[in-house]
Amino acid sequence: MAWLLVFLLCLGQIGAQFPNISAPSEHRLQKSLLQLFLKLRQEKFYDILLVYGEDCVFHSLSRLLPVSTVLVTSGSTNFEWNFSSLSLILSCGFQAEMEENYRTLIKLQTNRRIIILQEDIQPENVCDFYSKKEQYNIAMVKENFDQHEVVYSCRFFQDPNYEEVTLFGEKPIFIEQFRNMQGAPIRTITDNLAPRSMVTQDPKTGEKKWIGFVANLLNNFGEKVNATMAMQVELAEVNGTVFFVNISKWTANDLLDIGMSIDTTWEMANFDTFTYPYLMCSYCFMVPLPDKVPYWDVFGMIIDIPVLAVLFVIFCIFSLLLIYIQQKSWRNLSLYSVLMNDMCLRGFLGQPFPFPRQSSKKLKLICLLLCFASLMVTTMYEAYLKSFLYSPPPEPMMHTFSDLEKSRYKLAMNWVEMEMLRFKDTHKLQKVSDDQIQMFEDYYQFVRLRESFDRNFIFPVNSIRWGTYNEQQKLFDHPIFYYSDDFCLSRYSILSFPIRRHLPYRDIFEEHILRQKEFGLLNHWIDHSFLDMLSLGLTPYTDFSDPEDGWAIDVDDLYWVWGLYGLALGISCVCFALEIMGSISFWSRLKTYRWRRATN
Template identity: 45%
Template sequence: MASGWLILILGCFGQLSAMNVSIPSEELELQDRLLRVLARLRLEEQFNTLLIYGNECIFHSLLRHLVIPTVVVTSGSTDFDWNFSSSTLILSCAPEADREENPVTLMKLQRTRRLISLQNAVSTCESICHQYSLKEQHNVAIIKTNFDQSDIIYSCRFFQRPNHQEVHFFADQPIYIENFRNMHGAEIRTIPDYLTPRTMMYRDKKSGESRIMGYLANVLNTYAEKVNAKVRIENATKLGVKKASVGEILRGAQEELLDIGTALASSLQVKNMSFITYPYILTGYCLMIPVPAKLPYNQVYSMIVDTVVLSIIFALFCIFSLLIVYTQNLSWRNLTLANILLNDKSLRGLLGQSFPFPPNPSKHLKLIIFILCFASVMITTMYESYLQAYFTQPPSEPYIRSFRDIANFSIKVALSRIEANVLTSVNSTHFREISKDHLLILENWPEYLILRDSFNTSFIFPVSVDRWDCYEAQQKLFSEPAFYLSDLCFNKLMFFSLPVRKYLPHRHLFEDHMMRQHEFGLVAFWKTRSFYDMVQLGLASIRDYSQKRQTDGSLLLDDISWILKLYSMAIGISICCFILEISGCIKLWERLWRCQRLRRAQ
């Protein structure tokens, strides 16, 4: 049995020896050099998957020596989406072997390094690098058939002339470089939406050119400085409009009319994430509600009166009346409904007024009078404190607590047609809770922004939390805040991203730069400076838009109108009772009542 396995192993070695003998020594040398190239590339940047495009070539002869997963695409295009999370190296048997048409795979492998085998002298390195640059694939290197003798690799250089560089394999030079770390003054096309304070236009005094600033525009400006590029502001007429909105800038990115849009598209608007960057801002989308007006002074008296407290005071009044009636004669003989409800001592005592004290009172009556006086001090002090506090700072009218509460107020929610369409498309439940009668939808987007920036307290406005920060800074200059940010949010977790061209080759560098600005706190700093930048450019004023309450030095007659009305009513009732008592009507009613009782008793 052991001899049989030995014969089988020797036979396998014989076949391998025969195969090696059949391969020319030049090809073996080229294979050895290519394996060294792959080893060096793996040291420079780790990869764990190989993708080979094209028919049989020298790369296919390496398959039996490779120890990493390899995918061979002889047709030049994959039928599946390349969703592997692994890093990949692409080997092409010829410049025209890579005919990838799958958009998902193209985007996934756009930045992947490519090594091309040039087997004929028809194509030149110049034309090959230009051809791949048209497809916006710039990590390209080329080897020729005499690579085993020359050890020269031709690496494409996008911003250089000529557009390729000879790199000796044994020289200390990188084969692949990040071409877009220095763009040599190339232009980055953008179209701003000019929404303050994100993007604001101004004219540079030195150069006379139009420039943009703001906490969104600054990210693009600093990125252009970092990669040695220039921001070119395209005219909105390129999109067929006078002033571009977010939706139109998104359309411009999809049609490749711009590289990076200076606008913010929300996660509610965009379904295809290929045309937006990594989220720039994480924020909420809530309602900006006018601060409720202060109650007029004539309603303060009714505010300090609580039904429960009045019930407790009335119960104390009845208890004190009962105790006073009983302790005067230690008997219930004088206990009547009139002596309880119209007890002069108890009523005047609770109101903090003086009342006649009976001569030679008992200890029990003294104790009751003492408790009554203590209760009057507590009640009058409490109400006086409430009254003075509310006169100093009157309470506000009711706040809006839910979306359904909007229907109970004479105020409407003003929003643009774009926002209404987005909220309708995502089937927002909160938006459906607002009745149509309390909605004001403005077709013109700039008109809506002017209305919101004017702090018109006749409307409620939806606003993102990052935009509210600017409004809040502006309201610090007001005598009183005009609006407050409520907890009524259509979406508390919403991403805002920049529109970007789908196959932008330096997209990863821009996203890395954007996240670094957040990490260093520059975005937060720019946002805090937004309002002052607007004032500097004349886009905002320090005018007080709040409706300051006119206060006089003293109370007016209208402020105590309720007190006067109640006082007049009480005086009228007292006069009527006095007239009835003088005219003897009460005694007459008492006689009639006694006669009726006698008749019933008989």
Template identity: 45%
Template structure:
């Protein structure tokens, strides 16, 4: 019995020592993990902990930190992540993260993750698991972290793909993985819709290079992150639609084109707005009035009414001031007063030699009125002959069908306008719209200033057209700011869903805007197109042949009116003679 008691005492003492060592080891591990979490909060502040897994070692640590904690024991949630972006994700195994909500995956994609590894897990395999999920800010600790202080951080573009960092070192645990991609390719497709993107031949190795105010953004980003831009060109009619499909399916990283807010349905595939612009009609300049209609334009009916009233007043004054009597006042003497008519037309008329002061004053008024009237109409006539006024233009969407010019629109833009229920687009009759399935063909007509149609254009593209029309003798189209389908439209660059360096691309985009590079690229778009031979440096306005003098048809209306007036005068003269003869015959017969 004595030996049995001694044996039991030895066994109890050994167990207590092992339990003390285990408790001390667990305590050291928790203290090290707590120190690590505090260090991570100093390096980059977080106010929320998201813990995946059940009965994880991080559960008791969350009570010792003054931050909010969210536990997802099942590994996923059906709700979107509505907490702030300052979130640190903790997990006891990569298999415990089973998040299936797309919005939550996007919001938490770039957040830092700390994973507690089991003994049989190796850091490089864990890094590869998270890389397949396109999550790169990963750090790991093993169960011996309490004694080793070793932290394993994933390094996607290095070999090996993880680095060992000591807890006491000043080496950062998490780094920006995509600041240096070490020549890794970025897949893109250019739409080749100038001046967004234009193809540049590389004479050295035959690689495809692109330029343009959208292509330059992608080029400079690839240079910034030390990546290789892998450019592809598609030979298809619906090139923009195909680029958007490939981006959405994850076949491309960045699409070198612009996606409008009119047709953007998935914001995960569109960047922060690159350009804010308007979306209006590009309408042909109204034609000049022919010279034979200029005479009708300068004669306004309201002015004619005023002149007629002045004529009647001057006729009445002339009649009264001549004899100081209203006896000769009649409708014929007022309307057809010879003196006032010739006076207002700037012609001479007889004045009595013994005219009184009132008559002389009225004659001076008639002369002054004739000078003002003839000078005004002569100035209008000469000005309009030099630069004739234009015909009536389009002032509303209902007027589009009146000028017999249809609107050419790519079908993808028609779909965007219909899907957004654009009220202005609904005002246009369907027979006044021509849809083009081939977007480059429609844009080719617009680039050539084809006069068969009117077109839709964004404000950024119109700036290049306006610059090109400065070399024309006469402008061909104008930007109808009163006929806009949207005065504030967002143009974004298509990005692949879950693109891990989206934040770097958007930051680069805003920096280019801030420093004025985008404005510079857009202002030089036309000259870049000329340099590449995409736009001719010539007058596309098709100016009419210059005529040094007026032709007989230019004054045909005046001649016809003059002939009609002469005929009326002859008829009136004959009637006057006939009436006098008839009166004389009746008087003699009586």
């Protein structure tokens, strides 16, 4: 209401501001234009006037209005427009606005424009002129506007392409023309990459249609604005394939309006050819699950070196305590007696040992602790052994690119993605040799290989596509790949729709994106992607996992057991032989035996 009062005061002061006007018609024209500006402000607020052209009635009016004014008499600015976007553009003539500043054109493309027409200029010609410049919010008034008070407003989707609106009528001067496009085509093309865009057939009409979390959004937008999706199939290759990078290039070159695809914006200097971010995801690797530890390694991996060191220290302590308590001195203490203590060896191995007679309370306590240690050691080892033999643990997973270099796997990459990521500049794969990377010239060959779950390769994949692979693995006997979050190409990728640079309904499309996401449709489509792929036959029911080898343990799996058993048996035999040979009675009996044979 405050602005209404200000405009009314301006109308009342025009006579006082210009008491000696020689042409009363100019006075009436200014009054009518002020009423027009009041109506425009009621329809949509504005706080800046941008006036193109040399001296005209708009210049004198700008001094009366309580808003800021920018005068561009040359027809083009020499600076980037950084003022408010709530600007009303006024042109002193049909071709007074000849803006050449690219950034200013982008920012002021959808702003409302009022143009003064000379008597010989037809409104339809003006509408055609501005439509070629992708500017559609155009209204015109003639120099005798004060007499008829008629505004000529461009209407792009009707014939004739303009409409006469009276100043005090109920019809709005400017309308959202692209809210109803009257069946106009939206030029697009799809890359047919599941699950974001998948071709199917409409059961009612028999025509092709596309579904997926990318295609569905575009289809809904077409229905919302009453437009049709015009597939530009002539841009596709001979075999009908389309690469998503080419779609972004075609939209940047104005060959498409909106691409039925999404692309990353990693190195974009600006977002003139991309929309508001549609979704965000990570771009990491799907890595084959590591093989299970072979049975012959299970027996050794149970024994951890730090635990074995602690057990050895406890064994030595028990052995020292037993020797001291039994003999009451350290005289007969030796390394041999500590390490080869019979009671400790039998106790730690869980075997019975002779309990000394007339033992003291201290000796009984040590023997009790030895029995408890024996119970703990043998029970834990047996529990781990049975558990690991039933289900061997997997080998260590990969966490860095250095682990990838040490593994047997190759990294499968498409050459276009390598060029996009510019690994040589970012040093993402600095520690991976060229022999470890296998390049694929054909992107779809790379996708087919990834869909076959070949366990000889590691594949880059975004988290959205991995969701469908993970669901597919639930059909397998056991999963064979996992998504690695430890080393990625990009942990935060922004995916957006490629659009034409001067798309006039960009704001409506971006509003549509936000609303679809706000109501949860994007998450619903992504969650339903795998079922859509199954119904369309894009995902087979084939089990790509290898069959289990079975639970049988071969003789070769026990070679560590047999080897340690043979080694221990050999050491025992050597010790027994040394013990016999070290006995004095043995040598005396041997000498007597030889003397008897010599005398006989």
